[in-house]
Amino acid sequence: MSVLSQISHALVVEDDVVLALQMQDFLTDLGCPKTVIAPRLDKAILALNMGVQFAVLDVALAGEPCMELAKRLVTSGTPFIYFSGYQPDDFPDLPSAPWVNKPAADAHLLAAISAAHAQSAPRVSLTGG
Incomplete structure (x- = not known):
């Protein structure tokens, strides 16, 4: 059974349209039937009110850090x-969550998603490829 088979609503916060659509397809393939794409932080924050159960965050949208959004996800208990493309050390004050570097192999994404859902969110960098 897929990690996301119990999740009906995911959020992808990504300003690159191609990457956002690829992530949406990946999450759909893992069993998540609804994925909202938010290319800006204000849109992402609004989307949180729509019952998001899982999120994928780009740490900087057009250079704007996602600190507030990450804190809201932690507060709400939403795994993410x-x-x-940045390194974890570039944003040391972000809340702890699994970190996957772009580009990433599907296996690295799946491992990070599994870690987020297991509530064991180490700040580990998984190099893609």
Whole structure:
């Protein structure tokens, strides 16, 4: 059974349309039937009110850090991962969550998603490829 088979609503916070659509397809393939794409932080924060059960965050949208959004996800208990071209050390104050570097192999994304759902969110960098 897929990690996301119990999740009906995911959020992808990504300003690159191609990457956002690829992530949406990946989450759908894992069993998540509804994925909202938010290319800006204000849109992502609004989407949180729509019952999001899992999120994928790019740590900087057009150079704007996602600190507030990550804190809201932690407060609400919503599992999430970071998916970024940056390194974890570039954003040391972000709340702890699994971190996957772009580009990433499906196996690395799946491992991070599994870690987020297991509530064992170490700040580990998984190099994609």
